[in-house]
Amino acid sequence: MWRTVPTTAGPLPVPSPDHRWTVLFFITEPGIGERLPELGGCTTGLCSARDAAAAFARADARVLGVSAHAPGRLAEFAEGRALGYPLVGDEDLSLGRAFGVPEVRAEDRTLFARAAVVLDRTGRVRSLIHPVPEPERHAELVLERLARLTDSEGTLQG
Template sequence: MSERLPTGAPAPDFTLRNAAGEDVTLSSLRGGSVVVYFYPAAATPGCTTEACDFRDNLASLAAAGYTVLGISPDPVGKLAAFAEKESLTFPLLSDEDHAVAEAYGAWGEKKNYGKTYEGLIRSTVVVDPDGTVALAQYNVRATGHVAKLRRDLGIDA
């Protein structure tokens, strides 16, 4: 299991392709806060719920100074179809080799229906404008996660 990031640690920089096939680099977003959320698979029920919650709360997150990035091990084409189908207007990034998920502690052992396997752990890391970890949440639930995150960040509904 990869090591989880503690508050105050430097957030590992990364460059990943978005659904449009363009590179997005975390360090290019310095000066603003970034919500980096990791989800297992586009277009699955839980991941759709979580992505639509981020979409529906995007304006208030942006007004509070947060940029949202969603990361999954899906290929760019699947992300593009997911973004189009669900009208997602924030970047979805492809981490097919799960190197970024590993660097963020969001890849490791999971259990499902009594089976143990390696996979993406639904997680959210908030990166401060200076590039350090302000908040790291692991094993989050898809339903209600964005509302809890807003409360934790002090963003009014």
């Protein structure tokens, strides 16, 4: 499945035509843990991807964060955390639903559960990682999965 999505960096194609993998980090809502501790960890999970940027680059993976909000609402959050990668605004939840991302209800709204989706260059879902009980390990779990996927297909080219 190919589509152009609204992000904090402007419209971008999903999957990335320039990378072997596209990794979508789904979060409930930036900062929601301050109001609902049981849903906390969004910032931690996204920052784990930021901190692993070099490892994602070595894996030839484009990283995007996804939340059920408008990109404009997410821009300040992304900038304030110096994420270094765009956040996708999936207000109608259509992107997450297309990939089978679990949802949660909070404050009379439907949001995404913490998860990650790994797409190959053709847009095929190669992995759905859920649950992610330890937000600080979100990127680590995805990188482990990318390594297994890469090993099963042979070494990266280039």
